[in-house]
Amino acid sequence: MSDQKKKLFSPFVKQCFVTATVCMNVLSNGAAYGFPAILLPQLKQPDSPIPISKSEESWIAAVVTIAMLVGNFSMPIFMEKLGRKKAHFMVMLPTVIGWFLIIFATSVQNLIIARIMHGLSLGQIVMIRAVIIGEYTSPKNRGAFLTLISLAQTSGVFVVHLMGSLLKWQTTAAISVVFTVLSFMMTFFLPESPSWLANNGKYEECQKHFEWLRGADENEELKELIQARMKHNASKNVDIKAALKQLDFYKPIIVSLHISLIMFFAGTITVAVYGTTIIAEIMGPDVDAHFWLLCLDSVRIVTSFLAVYLVRTFRRRTVTFGSVGLCLLVHILIITHVTLIKFGVRIFDYFWIPAILMNLQCFSLSAGLLPINNVITGEIFPLAHRSVGISITTTVATGFHFIVLKTFPYLLSEVGIAGVYGIYATVMTYGLIVTWVIMPETKGRTLQQIENRFKGVKGTAPELESLNNNNKA
Known part of the structure; x- marks a missing residue:
């Protein structure tokens, strides 16, 4: 050019x-x-x-x-x-x-x-x-x-x-x-x-x-990238078993899998597929479920624009745990509301309360969980294992996808919508604890620096003189 x-x-x-x-x-x-x-x-x-x-x-x-x-x-x-x-x-x-x-x-x-x-x-x-x-x-x-x-x-x-x-x-x-x-x-x-x-x-x-x-x-990032690849490519005899034990192989997979686990059980798929059923269960059978589903879709689109600002402005961990925390709180409030109505406590029996809660749920999904899942997938996998790591994560996440969709109707009939949200909140809490412990901060770091972080390498010296000399010749 x-x-x-x-x-x-x-x-x-x-x-x-x-x-x-x-x-x-x-x-x-x-x-x-x-x-x-x-x-x-x-x-x-x-x-x-x-x-x-x-x-x-x-x-x-x-x-x-x-x-x-x-x-x-x-x-x-x-x-x-x-x-x-x-x-x-x-x-x-x-x-x-x-x-x-x-x-x-x-x-x-x-x-x-x-x-x-x-x-x-x-x-x-x-x-x-x-x-x-x-x-x-x-x-x-x-x-x-x-x-x-x-x-x-x-x-x-x-x-x-x-x-x-x-x-x-x-x-x-x-x-x-x-x-x-x-x-x-x-x-x-x-x-x-x-x-x-x-x-x-x-x-x-x-x-x-x-x-x-x-x-x-x-x-500087170019130098880090080429130096790391030169060192990696110099060793052609890679021990597969040893590679599987490396922190930079399995730790990103664990992080990404738990982010996916939280995302699916937070309601990203169930609201999209069973939205009208969930709305009727939480807001009551008399509401126009199709109208409110369109409202939730609109919230998700608008919030997706906001997510660009949030991810660009705040740390990855801040966006992740802030959105998961809000979603967990919404789950607990929905469980409380549905349970109170079930036992005849009509003090808070207003349709706008569950409407606000469901909109907050979609807000937390679109503002944090959905985008951060894509961000983490694009950032944390080391180059040498990137394709395999993402393949493993995506395959298992597809299993989460299937399990959530397949079990929802049966769980709903057995434990009700409050029980479903209770089970989902429990799974999310587990995922939150694991992610809190092992997820690193990646904002503002090069992919090579993130890879070095998983390997435990503190720094990388720039060594590209031979390449630069060849280019000048």
Whole structure:
């Protein structure tokens, strides 16, 4: 790229473009995730071109989770063998195939295959979205950029629900595929990840791409990165068993898994999937559950913008434990309110009390838990174990996802909504204690500094004279 173009586009603008490219893809995946909410009601209409049974309905909704596991296991291979850029292209192929299968679907089988394609992409994008943004962006802006992932996903769900309320499901799918096509075109202009290049011994290319993304003001991080990779690559005979025992391998996995555990049991998935049921249980059967669900969706979108400011301004631990603490308090207050009403204590029997509590729950999720999960995933995994670590975490987190969705109806019928919130609060408390003890502060630190923190290394000396001399020659 010429010097004139370098001056025209600042490093910040380039990093914004990288984030926009990834988030456009995430938005399409968010639309795919929320698509059954508008597809299934239309398929159950008397004039539906594809009538469905109860069994077929459940398969269309649930097959995504199974396909996500395949995506979790396949993405590490793509990321390590092909690089981040080519892997991002790979992620979008099943998404596009899925949308076109839906557009031209003539049977339930077509729809199920389409949902499998979407599930495969959803499992893959969870890994690569945080890796790309985490590796391409500056430490001072990295947290804010990673926070935009949750905003993009929430916006995708909202957009598809909005379109589905006005348009037929085929038209909604045709519009949704445009987001993926845009992301595909934008990906052509991305450089390769400097971290991946360094990890594969391409140090000169690493330096070139790093300076294109970051400018000349962050050379210290470049020196740390290349020196660490030179040292790592010099030792080719890696003891796998020894690697599994290293702090920088298992400790980030433990941190990320417990953040995911808290996130799922805090209500991120249950409110999205069983929202109308939860609202009726907490606020009473006489309220308009669909109206209040739209209100909660609106709160989540608005709060996602606020989360960008919070993550950029405050420490990671402050945002994490502040949002978890608020969510736990809301859980306890909801349990108290429902229990009092159940036993006939009508002093606080006002519909606005549970309404405020549920809005506070969504606020705590969107302001802290959802974005911080993406931030932590993009920051704490060391380069040598990044793909494997995120794959393990994502796979287990998908299990959390399945367990929460599968058990909610049964728990509700056995212990009631107060009991469900009590169980969830207990799991969250456990996750909070573990995270409090082992989660490090990562705000403002380079990825290499975070990696060194897990290894117990206090500092890294800059040693790049040989590389610099080669570049000058």
